[in-house]
Amino acid sequence: MNLVDKRGLGTGVGAAILACALLPAVLPPYWIYLAISAAISAVIMLSFGVIVGRAGVMSLCQMSFAAIGAWVVLRLNVAEAPGGFFLWLLLGGLAAVPVGVAIGLPALRIRGVNLAVVTFGFAVSTDIVLNVNPFPGAKDLVMLDRPAPFDTDGGYFVFTVIVFTVLAIGLGIIGKTRLGLSWYELRHSERAAAAHGISVARSKLAAFAISAFVAGIGGGLLVGQLSLVVPQNFAMGQSLALFAVAVMIGPHHPEGAVIGGVFGALMGTLMEKISLPQDFGGVLFGVGALLALRSGLSQTDMTRLRKREVDARKLLKAAEDAKDAEGESATAQAEAQVEAAAAALAEVPARRPxxxxxxxxxxxxxxxxxxxxxxxxxxxxxxxxxxxxxxxxxxxxxxxxxxxxxxxxxxxxxxxxxxxxxxxxxxxxxxxxxxLRRTFQTTAIAPELSQYEYLTIGAGRRLSRAEADELLEFFGCPPGQVPVSIVDAGTRRLLDVAAAIAARxxxxxxxxxxxxxxxxxxxxxxxxxxxxxxxxxxxxxxxxxxxxxxxxxxxxxxxxxxxxxxxxxxxxxxxxxxxxxxxxxxxxxxxxx
Structure with missing residues (x-):
């Protein structure tokens, strides 16, 4: 089972190359500026994708992490530190990591609305601190110069797209590892995750740390766009609005992050064009987020899940057609299944003393x-x-x-x-x-996972395709590509048993x-x-x-x-x-x- 979706990777990289080649050449300067804003917003949306989309944690302080990244970049710029903007950008992201871990510590004890209040409190505190203590260089107007060859708006747009693509690929690879898959399980059941040998504390803190790093990179990119930032660029209201967009769209998928970034950058302009109040966009995001919370799935989740279900149903239908081609009726198959099961039980070896x-x-x-x-x-x-x-x-x-x-x-x-x-x-x-592994009376398997992915979580290691197929066939489960969302309750129990046995x-x-x-x-x-x-x-x-x-x-x-x-x-x-x-x-x- 490959860590990289080659088809999706090729499509995404191709789209990024096309955007870098065409948009700077065809867009007027104002729209190039908005395109840069959209790309930076997409990077910050990736951070929401980790903590909100994958781990299911209600974090309302991602813009505060972005502010930390921006502060570090500007401080290094004022100090004329060696390494230049590229190194400063990386250091800004890393500086946000320990803060992200510190904010994640309460998540080990509280969750839901209570955790949202804690993260929002940090966002409010960051607002207060930034308004009292301006960003480095603000008083003396020490501006940041973009590095060559990305010093023009068109060039800087290309750079932001490159950064977004690298981060999206990196997060995609992490998402296919047991750590990334564990975030999905944490979102649905922390008890099930612990029963699979996953450290809930480490997994949650890793999600906060990685999301803070990505947000810090986004804040540093914003400094490169504006040359100098002010506290209003990282206001707590922006965290709330982006959180609503994240819940509604699903930025843990790259296309969701891009759509969220475009919405975040262009909504104000669109509201102005159609003569609607700016706050109306926030209302739309809020309504969309409520609908997504009610369904439990974002728009990109539902789109991807429908496609996977269509493909899986074709696979299941092909298997059923193959059985029908053998000439057995459904009744005959059921009778044969009972007889085979009874014969198998009759052959169970005598119990040892x-x-x-x-x-x-x-x-x-x-x-x-x-x-x-x-x-x-x-x-x-x-x-x-x-x-x-x-x-x-x-x-x-x-x-x-x-x-x-x-x-x-x-x-x-x-x-x-x-x-x-x-x-x-x-x-x-x-x-x-x-x-010592266990199963539960009521399974809580993330519906967006495939059976292969769930076996990877349960096994605690990456199974070969042959080993995973053997387990699924042994316990009578459908093919591994079939998503859990279309598997009935009885088969989910069998899948839960298979995942427990997969760990040996x-x-x-x-x-x-x-x-x-x-x-x-x-x-x-x-x-x-x-x-x-x-x-x-x-x-x-x-x-x-x-x-x-x-x-x-x-x-x-x-x-x-x-x-x-x-x-x-x-x-x-x-x-x-x-x-x-x-x-x-x-x-x-x-x-x-």
Whole structure:
């Protein structure tokens, strides 16, 4: 799976070259000036694309980072520092990074509107400081001279387009790495990201740092355009307006950044041309942002997603046509699937005696309390190496709480050890890194990701196409190019399991993976889970309500009722226990295998 979209890269670079060749030659001076403003705004929009579009953080202070970049460039210019404008521009971007990290620290504890208030407070403070302390060179009118060969307006437009293109390519490459993909997962579920071994703190701070760097570059470019800047160039109102544009358009895609830059540069001129108040443009941006927040996707997200869905549906239809060409009816295919699944379950090897395998995951005396309510009371569970162990119980028995506590999401008492190492004081992402992965009852996968991309997040490394295809085929998922947005809920659960297994952990905690599956699909999943320990080297703790599935694949079963263990041992013996029948199975006679 390539880090670079070659077709998109070629199109983008070609458009940039065309703009550099044509616009300075055909546009009058005023419109070249506006084109420079649009290119600089597009650079600043890229910074919004990182923090708002990808990470989903409500940051309202990007223009403050731009002001830091501008201040550094002007200070170096006044000091006549060596290196010239190109080096100063880079240093301006780097100077904004530690400030971005400092502003990102509150994001580790708060989010949403509260975080927006914090970032807006920084923007207000920056406004106050800049109005009291003017930019370097402002009093003595020490102007910045543009470097050759970009000293003319046309030449400087070419330079800003080059900078934008380089930054867009760089961010595009980062966006395909696990760090960049983790930002999408953070936007939808920080718990899921931590369960995949992602450090939420590092990922968020990296997003703030990179976005601050890009914004600082944008501020330095603005100095090159104007030669001298004033505080009004970085007013907090501009951060608000650009934030609204970012939410509406989606500048984490290069075309969105360009459209946002054009809007930001030309809206005032357009409002003047059609005799409308300047504030009306802000109203339009605000309404568009509200609509985008309601849908959860920006305009460029929706455009790209529709195209990917169209391509994916063609791929799925071709696969269905190939099956139909084999001459089997849908009914015959379903019957064949049930028969194959039943045969696969029948071939599950006999369970080993418990003493034949060493304990891999050991949970002793696990107790979880929510105030006065005891959700789990002294629970002991052991998952042997190479084994599949079940955890069952009625709704509200504490099964999901058990997984949350073992994986580090809920505070608990007791001891949790993985392969002899104590995990009690470790964070969820650290436990995942050490080899303890989990899935969730309700998946929260970013719909704009493809299945290949989601497997990359789960695996913690870049999978080869062959390895990713093997996993998807093994768990019965569609082709990897298919976006998550058109995958049904049952298949998303399977994809979540595939992502957990892709990391090759020591133990995978699967929370009701068969929910939403048909009877035939559940049987097929059972056969696959039975193969996982030998094929992938991953032991499994399975939380499930499907008794047929549990009986078929689990060597041992622990039964919870109101947070207490009422039975534990070999599956057949446990399911015959009268206490288990009374608490969980009711009066129905469920034969044990």
């Amino acid at each position: 418990v003493g034949d395998a060493k304990p891999l995951l050991t949970v002793q005396g696990l107790t979880v309390k929510f105030g006065e309510v005891v959700a789990l009371n002294g629970v002991d569970v052991t998952v042997p190496e190479g084994g599949v162990v079940g955890l069952i119980g009625p709704n509200g028995a504490g099964k999901s709480t058990f997984i949350a506590a073992v994986s580090g999401f809920v505070r608990c008492e007791g001891a949790v050890a993985l392969d002899g190492r104590q995990l009690d004081r470790l964070s969820p992402n650290k436990r995942a890194t050490l080899g 952990p020591k133990v995978a905690l699967l929370d009701e993976p068969a929910a939403g599956q048909s009877a035939a699909e559940s049987l097929t999943l059972g056969a696959r889970l039975a193969e996982v320990p030998e094929r992938f080297g991953v032991s499994i703790l399975l939380v499930e309500h499907d008794m047929e599935l549990v009986q078929a694949v689990c060597e041992q079963v622990t039964v919870l009722d109101f947070g207490n263990v009422i039975a534990s041992g070999p599956t057949g013996e446990v399911l015959e226990d009268p206490a288990v029948r009374a608490a969980y199975l009711g009066a129905a006679d469920v034969p044990a295998t």
